[in-house]
Amino acid sequence: MKKVTVDKLEEGMKLARDVFTENGKLLLPEGFIIKPSFIQKLREHNIDSVYVEDEKAESYVKEEVIYHETFVAIQDLMLSAKAGEVVDPFVAKEIVNDIVGQIIEEEDVFLRIVGFRDVDNYTYFHSVDVSIFAAIIGKLLELDRKQIEDLALAALLHDFGKMKIPHEILNKPAKLTDEEFEEMKKHTIYGYQIVKNMDGISEQVAEVALLHHERLDGSGYPLKLKGDKIPLFAKIVAVADVYDALTADRVYKKKIVPTKAADYLTKYSGIHFDKDIVQKFLKMVVKYPVGCFVVLNTGEIAIVYEENPFNKTRPIVKVVARKEGPPVLIPYFVDLSQDYKREIIDVINY
Ligand SMILES: [Fe+2]
Structure with missing residues (x-):
């Protein structure tokens, strides 16, 4: 002091x-x-x-404090597990419940915070972000509060098994070889073994660590489960996990914009991912409010004119300018849900 x-x-x-x-x-x-x-x-x-106090507080915005605390909690837990120590998920549980409480009040409260992460701490930030996305989906699916808390905890712990994967594989700055990928896949089994042995963790929560890479058509791992054999929590975490991984910078790849990630999830919805979950999630997470300016891959600058009720990531826009070339004398409309050659690549303002 x-x-x-x-x-x-x-x-x-x-x-x-x-x-x-x-x-x-x-x-x-x-x-x-x-x-x-x-x-x-x-x-x-x-x-x-x-x-x-001698130390300055990280932030005074409640959700930022909760986000930071969750990051610290999962980092502590994972590092303890890596060191072979017995881990007590009590703190993580308490903090996840704070996240859920905030999201129940206002589902998009954390959306301006997620996605800012450094490559080195990727696994921890990713765990927090997936937990937030899962809780949002839980709310959109109208699960009860206890279920959303369990779901958010399961999502926070879903990649725990990565602590048992050799550092060279986990952080390899290139594509994994087949052999390395087989090793990487084992994080599901390792994770399940660790999480189910934690105090007060239900089977429903633990099995998400095992099953979050299963895909509806049976092309996932480790059990190659199909369709409804995959539990709801695992289906939700799969969507949150893939979306977050695609939109993050990694040691071996650059992130892609949210709309591209949305296109990927939409393309594989019903094949890899549950349709209803994908639809509800994208509607909430990736949206372009009417009136915001966007840049298209064609160099056109447009204003969002109207949302497409069936595809919020591809609104109807009015092109008003070009980055280069002749000026747009007469603005024109483009329905992005009908024109897949055009992509939103940037948002100028909200
Ligand atoms: Fe994973």
């Missing part, structure tokens, strides 16, 4: 003691994270110094 003058106070510092006004009324309680409006308030009350 240290005493700082209000002039030196910075956004993100955490108050270490209650702050009172000159007549003894509580102004800001201990634990509050400093925002610009608080500094203003302190000045208004002629308070010249306060006590803050």
Whole structure:
């Protein structure tokens, strides 16, 4: 704890003691994270110094704090498992329940946070993002709160078995050989073995680690289950997992834009992935609000004019300019759900 003058106070510092006004009324309680409006308030009350924690808080936005805490929790758990220590999923459970609580109130609350990850910590960020996406799908499918909490926990732990995969394979900056891929596939079995031995974890949660790479047509692994033999949680995590993996930078590939990932999931819906899950998920995650400007692969700049109810990732747009070439004198409409040669490659503003 240290005493700082209000002039030196910075956004993100955490108050270490209650702050009172000159007549003894509580102004800001201990634990509050400093925002610009608080500094203003302190000045208004002629308070010249306060006590803050030595370490600055990561962020004061609730969902950012929850996101960060979840990242730390899953990293701790996975590293402990890697070191052969007994892991207690209690903290992860508690934090996942915070995520679910936020999503139940407002399903897209985390969508501006997901997807920012560094390549080195990919597995941890990926686990958190898949957990968030799974919880969103759980809500869209109208599961009850306990089920969504179990689903989000299962998603958080789904890749636990990767801790048993040799580092050279896990982080290989190139395509895996057939042999290496066979080894990689075992993360499902390793994961199941570790997760089912954790305290208070149900079979329904543990089996997601085993079955999240199964595909409806039986082309997945490790059991090659088909259709309804694949449990609902595993089907949900499969969609969240693939979407997140496609839209992330990895050591061996660059990310693709959300619409491309959406096209991939749509192409394989009913073949690899459950149709209903894909549809509901994409509707929520990938959308272009009316009025936002987008850039097409043709160099055309367009404004989103109308959503397509059956394909939110391919709206009707009005082309108003071109990046290069002659100006667009008469704006024209393009229905992207009918024209697959055109792709949205960037969004200029929301
Ligand atoms: Fe996996």
